[in-house]
Amino acid sequence: MFKSLSPNLKSSITRSITQTFEQYMAEIGWDPDRYDMNDFMKRWSEYITKKALWYEKIPDDVKLSAEFHEDVATRINEVIRKVLSEPPSEEQIASIQQMQEKLETQYFYECKAEAAYVESELKKRVDA
Known part of the structure; x- marks a missing residue:
């Protein structure tokens, strides 16, 4: 289902994951012992429902789909992996x-x- 979204919508979702992850990590001082996936997911969920302009563009039936949630979870893991693997300049x-x-x-x-x-x-x- 995620793959069926427009490229702009997928890009917006990816940016929101990246921004929320980086903000969350800054809040915990990039301390891996303080990292809590559930806490991060709660913050990302709050962000998308309260601030993300793209969220309203996704049809409700897609938002409620288990397949969509699985696709987004996969994307979140990919984005986090990418952020953590990009070397400093x-x-x-x-x-x-x-x-x-x-x-x-x-x-x-x-x-x-x-x-x-x-x-x-x-x-x-x-x-x-």
Whole structure:
């Protein structure tokens, strides 16, 4: 069922998963011990029903379909896997390294999204 949606709608769903996942991970400080799939899914569900403009474009019979929910769950797993596997950019690495030397810190990060979080946190400390 997911595959039958328009490319724009599929893209919007994917972006909402990515954004919600990255926001959720930032809220928990990218701490894998604090990650809770049920909590993430609750937040994503709240986002799509309250803020996502695309949600209303999906017919109710599709929203209620078990097949659609299975397809979306698969897509969520794919998106999370992709976010976690995208390496940090060279610019991010250099920026983080420079700030860590200045602040004498040692933050670790494994993917581009986590590096963006670390970089943002370090910038706050540098600017303080």
